[in-house]
Amino acid sequence: MSQHFDAIVIGTGQGGGPLGVKLAESGKRTAVIERHLFGGTCVNVGCTPTKTYVASARAAHVARHAGEYGVIVEGEVRVDLARVKARKDEVIAGSRNGVEKWLRSTPGVTVLNGHARFTGAHSISVQGHDGQQHELDADAIFINTGTRATVPDIDGLASISHLTNSTILELTELPEHLAIVGGSYIALEFAQMFRRFGSRVSMLVRGDRVLAREDKDFAEQIQKVLSREGVEFLFNTETSKVEPAGKGVRIMLKDQKSIDASHLLFATGRTPNTDDLGLDQAGIVLNKHGLIDVDGELRTKTDGIWALGDVNGRGAFTHTSYNDYEIIASNVVDGETRSVDSRIMCYAVFVDPPFARAGLSETDVRRDGRPALIATMPMSRVGRARERGETDGFMKVLVDAGTKKILGAAMLGIEADEAIHTFIDIMNADAPYTTLQRAMHIHPTVSELIPTLLGMLKPLQ
Incomplete structure (x- = not known):
């Protein structure tokens, strides 16, 4: 006999976990299904562990170059990878266990460990890790199953x-x-x-x-x-x-x-975890990339089924997944109308120095052919960068020549992954670039040079 819920969430990644709690707190009886590790890609094999490695790598790099700053480090700088891994494991264990404990302790949430497959548009069969089969059904089902690493088919x-x-x-x-x-x-x-x-x-x-x-x-x-x-x-x-x-x-x-x-x-690249969900039983046809097509409100073509996170192809980052949750929660629970279509894409590449971008690139703007303004500035002009001895990179901004709105910005350099939010916020406020240009920023920071950058705008040739 099938057990009925108001909502079912498949997967506990950055969008799935919070959504399950939000639905339960709104009074909906909610089942949350996790096949493997609580917290999804970010917590277990993505952002959290890799950034602990990035931190260890930077520590080694700084130690090797300490002499340039008048700091004497005796002997060879070596890395103990086992200790690096142990630190990583400790960090992710705290996050993973925290997600599971949060879900299991939330009233109205039923957590099932196992693999979920659709048996109909609103019915799910779960092969539990305990060997038992669970049959569930719900009026609303949310797919948050993420992606896995792609390994090319190579001879040998x-x-x-x-x-x-x-x-x-x-x-x-x-x-x-x-x-x-x-x-x-x-x-x-x-x-x-x-x-x-x-x-x-x-x-x-x-x-x-x-x-x-x-x-x-x-x-x-x-x-x-x-x-x-x-x-x-x-x-x-x-x-x-x-x-x-x-x-x-x-x-x-x-x-x-x-x-x-x-x-x-x-x-x-990444492969969507959509190939073993029985989606055909729910009337969902995958696109050529194995992704689930959704509309601006993240609804699939089957009524009562949503897809959020990496599986919907509308973003492949932790922050886009969490924003997917926010959009669904606003629409389904809070009675608002929000759409992913109005979202300004932003992301960073966490090399050192980091690269970060928001909105359109110069290539995008040139392809569009719209009249635009552009400005670039080397990081060597930034006092914070010179003081730290890290002057690699530059920043770039593009502005619509007519509306004066920022079309896109990109930065490669020290603290670029933080400074880019200056652009992100003004773009989301839909304010002209002059609002940012005339703002007083704190010295000495990276962000203080952004108004100077905007003062250098000239027509894109």
């Missing part, structure tokens, strides 16, 4: 050991030579951190530059920073075959060249 893959962004976090010994297939933000973050840990790192990039979706000037500057730290780049490469080579792996490329490495990491 079964004969070698390889890593993904998840499994590399389980290593306790430092790779002698880490080869990374990919040129995205995930690839770049791991490349820099493991180089700073002490590994030799080679990046095998399919195209002619990293971060193909970003403006070329930013991509080339990031490459320059990592190259200076010792990361090796091989562009226009495509892996055709892999095979064991001693204790490591030989990677053969389509240009007849090959590279030997001790470890191989694939950072080649």
